[in-house]
Amino acid sequence: MSGAVLVEARGLTKTYPPRNGDAQGHRAVDGIDFELGRGEAFGFLGPNGAGKASTMRRVAAISPVSGGSLRVLGMDPARDGPEIRGRIGVVPQDDCLDRELTVRENLYIYGRYFGLSKAVIRERLADLLALLEDKADEQVEALSGGMRRRLTIARSLINEPEILLLDEPTTGLDPQARHVLWDRLFRLKQEGVTLILTTHYMDEAEQLCDRLAVMDGGKIVAEGSPRELIDAHVTREVLELRFPTGEQEDASTRLRDGGVGGRVELLPDRVVVYTDDGEAALAMRTHCRSSRSPHSSAGPPSRTSSSS
Numbered sequence: 001m002s003g004a005v006l007v008e009a010r011g012l013t014k015t016y017p018p019r020n021g022d023a024q025g026h027r028a029v030d031g032i033d034f035e036l037g038r039g040e041a042f043g044f045l046g047p048n049g050a051g052k053a054s055t056m057r058r059v060a061a062i063s064p065v066s067g068g069s070l071r072v073l074g075m076d077p078a079r080d081g082p083e084i085r086g087r088i089g090v091v092p093q094d095d096c097l098d099r100e101l102t103v104r105e106n107l108y109i110y111g112r113y114f115g116l117s118k119a120v121i122r123e124r125l126a127d128l129l130a131l132l133e134d135k136a137d138e139q140v141e142a143l144s145g146g147m148r149r150r151l152t153i154a155r156s157l158i159n160e161p162e163i164l165l166l167d168e169p170t171t172g173l174d175p176q177a178r179h180v181l182w183d184r185l186f187r188l189k190q191e192g193v194t195l196i197l198t199t200h201y202m203d204e205a206e207q208l209c210d211r212l213a214v215m216d217g218g219k220i221v222a223e224g225s226p227r228e229l230i231d232a233h234v235t236r237e238v239l240e241l242r243f244p245t246g247e248q249e250d251a252s253t254r255l256r257d258g259g260v261g262g263r264v265e266l267l268p269d270r271v272v273v274y275t276d277d278g279e280a281a282l283a284m285r286t287h288c289r290s291s292r293s294p295h296s297s298a299g300p301p302s303r304t305s306s307s308s
């Protein structure tokens, strides 16, 4: 870890008030520990509802923790919320822009919230508007979803934050825009900005993050550098097998029973085998088919390499 600890969570817990049939309340974040230093990029990965955003909102000092301790920039979010919020940038999962206003006006007004002078905002606008192509004077209402996302990201930078929190920053962006944003985030990191992001994309996590925490059910279930996690949890190859409709389930059972040599996952349109040796798995699949199901009409398999 480089430099001073900027965010430190110990036993961090967030329980939402009870809702239908949930007498205890819902524990969305369940006693997690993490810390990160200046200039680090830390990512939360995990399925829907894992507790990623609930964790991010605590760090952003948007609402209080239910248990454990949390320090952000050496301060207590419960007591020093305004000071923390003035020094961080937040890109929420859902864009919350002022749709009646133009791109430029949104940035300007957000800058004024931070007490920035008109001259300072004007200076920063020139740089931030580069993320928005030629849309500076368009009303937000008329922007595409991807362009609104870019504006939310540009807006989060207006106060030159020390910590930037990004909740699924590139969801909805086209590939080129994603790369523009990755580039920008990489530069910010080089300038010493600490990044905390959530993502569902392993390629994004690998590009941007020094360390990752995988969350599930409010807990951190795996942690490490992208390389460490890939080595520990991702096979070298992924074999995708397609079968005629109605035969997938039988085929996946046969593959499992026949010891195809990897985890077998049944998807609606194909069977996926995670393996370190696709050729061997493919041979085993052919063997399974001839010995256990001689009349199977399985079509020719297609094979894909995993991204690792």
Ligand SMILES: Nc1ncnc2c1ncn2[C@@H]1O[C@H](COP(=O)(O)OP(=O)(O)OP(=O)(O)O)[C@@H](O)[C@H]1O
Pocket (backbone or CB within 6 Å): 016, 017, 026, 028, 046, 047, 048, 049, 050, 051, 052, 053, 054, 055, 093
């Ligand atoms: N304000 C809230 N009040 C009550 N429950 C909430 C609230 N916010 C989130 N939850 C619940 O907490 C759990 C975790 O939600 P959270 O938004 O943190 O997940 P996430 O990991 O960001 O998921 P996703 O990938 O879908 O964005 C979910 O069960 C969600 O319904």
Ligand SMILES: [Mg+2]
Pocket (backbone or CB within 6 Å): 052, 053, 093, 167, 198
């Ligand atoms: Mg979320």
